[in-house]
Amino acid sequence: MAKSKAVAKAAPKQENALATKKSGSPYQLDPAQVERAAKGLIAHMKKHAQEKEDKADKKNLAADEDDAADQDQPIFLTVTTKQHVHDTSRLKPAKLPLPHPIIGGDVRICIFTKDPQRAYKDLIFESSEFPTELRTKVARVIGVDKLKKKWKSFETKRQLLAEHDVFLVDDRVTKIVAEALGKTFYGTKSKRPIPVRLTAGAFIDKSKKDDKKKQENVVGTAAGVAKEIEAALSATYVSMSASTNTSIKVGKLSMTPAQLKENVEAVVEKLIEKHIEHKWRNVRGLYIKGPTTKALPIWVHDEMWVDDDKVLDAAPTKAITDASNKGEKRKKWEEWEEEMLDDEDLEEKRERRKAKKSKKDPEQAKKSSISKEKRTKLKQEALESVQTPLIAN
CATH class of the missing domain: 3.30.190.20 (Ribosomal protein L1/L10, rRNA-binding domain)
Incomplete structure (x- = not known):
């Protein structure tokens, strides 16, 4: 471009x-x-964008609805x-x-919550303390159990992804929701669910260790949760x-x-x-x-570079390795490998090794070639020396 x-x-x-x-x-x-x-x-x-619009031969009839966000x-x-x-x-x-x-005012929000989801639905849709303007943006509240049962297939997940502009997730169940949604949501960063604290505004006494289970099920206040959602919509994420x-x-x-x-x-x-x-x-x-x-x-x-002390004036030299020790390790490895092979594979491996050695040593290859020729000649002379034919006429 x-x-x-x-x-x-x-x-x-x-x-x-x-x-x-x-x-x-x-x-x-x-x-x-x-x-x-x-x-x-x-x-x-x-x-x-203007040049692209001018070059277009036909205008899309749904441009006002679908292409407004793309522009x-x-x-x-x-x-x-x-x-x-x-x-x-x-x-x-x-x-x-x-x-x-960055996120516009007219958006459809879907919130994934910790169970029970009814507590968060009542908080958002029924509480008078929750801002009306923000309530109109929240289209759906889904608990973890309902998410696993109703949105199992790839098609239903794709449909859920297309129906909403922004996804929020309770920070206590981020990992569980990520495993349930999979690559459909987390394959790209465009609509990856944003973690929010749905316990905002609620008092949690961390000194009482016995009430840990109760603390996990704490539901925040309407004002606290609304503030968290507004902060999430007015930020970017990395x-x-x-x-x-x-x-x-x-x-x-x-x-x-x-x-x-x-x-x-x-x-x-x-x-x-x-x-x-x-x-x-x-x-x-x-x-x-x-x-x-x-x-x-x-x-x-x-x-x-970050640290000037790590910059070298010359290339580093390689450490000297013990060649004899290296050959010993290779020999032990080959012995162990031969023990694991059966007779046929072992014989085949030895033949390959002999062939490899013969290629490296021309004199050995020459000797091997001469001995073969001699054997062939001896066989021919033995057949000619037979006076009586083997098959009668």
């Missing part, structure tokens, strides 16, 4: 100019560079690190608050990849460059502080991009 002029202007001429350091403090983003990149990216994406394309922040980032909690994505939420590259959704095409800039700055601050080991020293580059665009750099560093 060719870059637009706006994208070309946003890209810097030198990488070193993007990595700024202020009076000995940790590295910082340059707000002006972030805003330039945001303006260039949004202008390019809108221009490309508002997501924008991602790509983080590259110098060392691999390891995160074992893959099923519990980390929440990063955003000043400008599942750190066990690699040097991670992408996070930070905005959408309908945002202004200023809004996108503020979202990027908020995400970068929390992400580097809490989720990247060695923090800024481990960051190689930060970029923003659309689903099909090239990545625009907003912060790039030219160093390829």
Whole structure:
């Protein structure tokens, strides 16, 4: 995809100019560079979307319903690190608050809860303390037992996925729900259920160890649960990849460059502080991009290593190994392998070994060839020396 002029202007001429350091403090983003990149990216994406619409011969009759969300394309922040980032909690994505939420107001929410589900249904749909505006967004509440019984097949899971825009899950049953939903939901990050605390607002006395089972079945208050859901909808989530590259959704095409800039700055601050080991020293580059665009750099560093002490002036030399010990181990291995073989396989292996040796030793191959010729000649002479024919005429 060719870059637009706006994208070309946003890209810097030198990488070193993007990595700024202020009076000995940790590295910082340059707000002006972030805003330039945001303006260039949004202008390019809108221009490309308009060109695509103009080239279309026929317009979709359902464009107002189905394509409205597709036109508002997501924008991602790509983080590259110098060392691999390891995160074992893959099923519990980390929440990063955003000043400008990505999830729209008109969404259908499905909540997976701990049993009994009736307690949470009453909390959301019957309680007067639960906000009415938020209640209209919650389309379905499903307990773990009902999820396992009613949504077993692949088709029913796909249907459930298509019927809702956002999925929330009680953080106490995240693993159970993940096993029940499988790759249909967790194969991609687009609609992966977001963990929330459905015990929010309830008092839990952790000093009483005997009441552990009762504590697990605690249901939060209407106000506390509503606050948790609103916080989940106004944030973005990151599942750190066990690699040097991670992408996070930070905005959408309908945002202004200023809004996108503020979202990027908020995400970068929390992400580097809490989720990247060695923090800024481990960051190689930060970029923003659309689903099909090239990545625009907003912060790039030219160093390829984290610790200067680990950089070597010359290539490391290989340690000297004991050749005799190596041959001994190989011999023992071959002896053990021969003990495990039957007679036919053992004979075949020995023949292959002899053939291999003969190829390596030309003199031995020559001797073997001469002896065979002699044997053939002797057989022929023996047959000719017989005076009496073997078969009578």
